[in-house]
Structure formats: C-alpha cells, structure tokens
Amino acid sequence: MRICMNWSAIRFDWNCARAFLVTAETGSFSAAARELDVAQPTIGRQVAALEEELDIILFERLGRGLALTAAGKMLLTHIRAMGDAAFRTSITAAGQVQSVGGKVSVSVTDMMAAVVMPELVTRLRMxxxxxxxxxxxxxxxSDLQRREADIAVRHVRPEQPELxxxxxRDSEACLYASIDYLERVGRPETPEDVLNLDFVAMGTAEQLAxxxxxxxxxxxxxKVSLQSDSGLVCWELAKRGQGVVPMISDLADQSPEMENILPELKPIIVPYxxxxxxxxxxxxxxxxxxxFLAEALSQPRFGI
Structure with a gap:
C-alpha cells in the first residue's frame, strides 16, 4: 500500500510531532506524558491534532496499548530523523555558549552521588x-547524545565518535562487610569460606558468581540474601550488618565501620x-x- 501526503499543505507543529515520536517509542500516551513531563490528555490531543492535520490514522488502539499503523510507521522514520537533527542542533548551540553562568548536569552512580559529589560540588561552587x-x-x-546529561562518569569507555x-584512573572493587556482621558470624579465613556468608547484591546470585x-x-x-537495584541501598544494608557487598575501595574507605573481608582476594579493576x-x-x-571533575576524580579517594 502506498500512502501519499501533501506535505506542502501541512502546517507543521513540532510539539505534536514530538508527542507522536515519544508515544511511538514508549508505547502509550501515559508513558509519553511521563517522558515529556506533561499531562496525558495533552499528549492525546497533540497526536490527534497531528492525525487531523495529516488526515491519517497514526495509531490503532489495542485495549490499553497502541500499535502504529502503516502510515504511522512511515511517518515515524521521518519524525525520528527530525528529532535526531533537533538534538544535534541543541547540542551545537549549547556548545557555542561562552558565558560561565548556566546549568551543567552530571550523571554519576547513586553511590558516588551520595558519597563523593556533595563535597566536590561544594568546592566547585566556590x-x-x-x-x-x-x-x-x-x-x-545516560545518553549524552540526547542530552540526558552534559557530563557523565562511566566505568566503560564510550564507543560513539561524537563523545x-x-x-x-583505575580503582579497585573488593568485598566488604560491617565489623558487627563479621564479629557475629566469624571472619572468613579462606576464599572457600566466603560462599558461606550472606550477600547483599545489585543482581542475582548467578550474576554475582x-x-x-x-x-x-x-x-x-x-547466598544472596538481599537485593536492590541501588548500590547505595545495598551499601547501607551491609553497613547495618546484613551481609557482604562488593564495593569500590575509594568509596568504601569513607565508612570506617566497614571491613575488607579478605584482603588477599584479587580485586576487580574498575576504570573511571x-x-x-x-x-x-x-x-x-x-x-x-x-x-574540575577530571582533576578531582583522578586523585586517590576522589580527592575528598
């Protein structure tokens, strides 16, 4: 089926196009509304306005979900390209701003956000x-190409040439537990003993092994006794005597109540x-x- 549109007659509204794009990518009006931080009815109205302007149906309503029509799939290709161009334009424009004032967003892990960034941000603000x-x-x-953050601290080298x-530097990750926990259950003497301890982990036992x-x-x-998708939550649980947790030594050293359970174990190298x-x-x-961050984070214990 071939779908023809009179593009010259269309009064283009980027807000409507963006609502369509995000709805198509997230799969529902409600998810798109959360992504764009607007009311759900607004998304529905904008998509309906685009359908009326183009005189086509973009989505089929399937229960609570949405499915793109053939026309919607064709339009999505063009709108997605426009969206990518808009992001590139935004990044280029931001890069030309030479004033010192303004907002800079930095993406870090939740553990680093709680332990390291408060001190560094305080110094930077001075x-x-x-x-x-x-x-x-x-x-x-964080997707830096889509401006989810201006700067990010990562443990893997990005592959995108635009970044x-x-x-x-490299840091080390070891296994830690609270002194209270180790005194209660006994300190491991061999690597084999470690498997008898309780673990607090961000993943499953199979992922940790x-x-x-x-x-x-x-x-x-x-034996993973407690799980969370938050490294900070795992760390706080371990500090309260709930078990062993893997942690980067530079961060663990900020908590004197925690102990490296078997220092002779080979640490995991963690690049920054x-x-x-x-x-x-x-x-x-x-x-x-x-x-500033490059200088501070290159120092042992992140310079704090």
Missing part, C-alpha cells in the same frame, strides 16, 4: 558560583571515564566543570 550543578543519580548509562572521553570467581573465590552459587559530547565541550561552563 570556584564558579554562577554555574548551576545538577547531579543526576543513576546506575544506568569525548578522558580516562581518569562470575565476579567472585574473578576474585579467586571457587565456583559456586553465593569522564565523558561529554564533543560539541558541548567547547562551552565554557561545561569545560570548567569537566576539567
């Missing part, structure tokens, strides 16, 4: 008080990369924050 710092606490990799990445093997712990299924978009790096405020 150096450049005009800059507004937003700390994004996320254990997911600038500076390796800061390969990391333990890399540390020299014999193959086996660790500071990343931003090449276009954004030319903006003065981005450069100031990037260079």
């Amino acid at each position: 150096i450049a008080p005009q800059i507004e710092i937003e700390v994004i606490s996320s254990n997911d990799i 600038i990445a500076r390796k800061l 390969p990391f333990l093997e890399r540390m020299g712990i014999p193959a086996g299924v660790p 990369w500071l990343v931003t978009h090449s276009e954004l790096h030319s903006a003065k405020r981005i450069r100031i924050v990037f260079d």
Whole structure:
C-alpha cells in the first residue's frame, strides 16, 4: 500500500510531532506524558491534532496499548530523523555558549552521588558560583547524545565518535562487610569460606558468581540474601550488618565501620571515564566543570 501526503499543505507543529515520536517509542500516551513531563490528555490531543492535520490514522488502539499503523510507521522514520537533527542542533548551540553562568548536569552512580559529589560540588561552587550543578543519580548509562546529561562518569569507555572521553584512573572493587556482621558470624579465613556468608547484591546470585570467581573465590552459587537495584541501598544494608557487598575501595574507605573481608582476594579493576559530547565541550561552563571533575576524580579517594 502506498500512502501519499501533501506535505506542502501541512502546517507543521513540532510539539505534536514530538508527542507522536515519544508515544511511538514508549508505547502509550501515559508513558509519553511521563517522558515529556506533561499531562496525558495533552499528549492525546497533540497526536490527534497531528492525525487531523495529516488526515491519517497514526495509531490503532489495542485495549490499553497502541500499535502504529502503516502510515504511522512511515511517518515515524521521518519524525525520528527530525528529532535526531533537533538534538544535534541543541547540542551545537549549547556548545557555542561562552558565558560561565548556566546549568551543567552530571550523571554519576547513586553511590558516588551520595558519597563523593556533595563535597566536590561544594568546592566547585566556590570556584564558579554562577554555574548551576545538577547531579543526576543513576546506575544506568545516560545518553549524552540526547542530552540526558552534559557530563557523565562511566566505568566503560564510550564507543560513539561524537563523545569525548578522558580516562581518569583505575580503582579497585573488593568485598566488604560491617565489623558487627563479621564479629557475629566469624571472619572468613579462606576464599572457600566466603560462599558461606550472606550477600547483599545489585543482581542475582548467578550474576554475582562470575565476579567472585574473578576474585579467586571457587565456583559456586553465593547466598544472596538481599537485593536492590541501588548500590547505595545495598551499601547501607551491609553497613547495618546484613551481609557482604562488593564495593569500590575509594568509596568504601569513607565508612570506617566497614571491613575488607579478605584482603588477599584479587580485586576487580574498575576504570573511571569522564565523558561529554564533543560539541558541548567547547562551552565554557561545561569545560570548567569537566576539567574540575577530571582533576578531582583522578586523585586517590576522589580527592575528598
């Protein structure tokens, strides 16, 4: 089926097109509303307005879900390209701003957000008080190409050529437990003993096992007693005597009540990369924050 549209007669509204794009990518009006931070009825009205303007049906309503029509699939290809161009334009424009004042968002893990960033942001604000710092606490990799953050601290080197990445250093991750927990259950004397302890983990026992093997712990299924998708929550649970938790030593050293349970185990090497978009790096405020973080985070214990 061939679908023809009279594009020359269309009064284009980017808000309606964006509502359609995000709805198509998220699968529902409600999810699109959350993504764009607007009311759900607004999304529905904008999509309906686009359908009326183009005189086509973009979605089929299937119960509570939505499915793209043939016309919707064709339009999505064009709108997605326009969206990518809009993001690139936004990044380029932001990169040309040379004023020091303005907002800079930095994405870090929730553990780093709680333990490291308060001190660093305080020092940075003394150096450049005009800059507004937003700390994004996320254990997911922020999409810098779509401006989910201006700067990110990552444990993997990005592959996108548009991103600038500076390796800061390597840190080490070891196994920690509270002194109270170890005194209650006994300190392990051999790698084999570790598998008898309770673990607090961000993943399942099956996901944790390969990391333990890399540390020299014999193959086996660790006893994961508590789980959370938050590293900070796992750490706080372990501090309260709930078990053993893997943690980066630079962060663990901030808590004297925690102990490396078997120092002779081989640590996991954790690289630190500071990343931003090449276009954004030319903006003065981005450069100031990037260079400050690069210097501070390169230091042992992150310079705090």
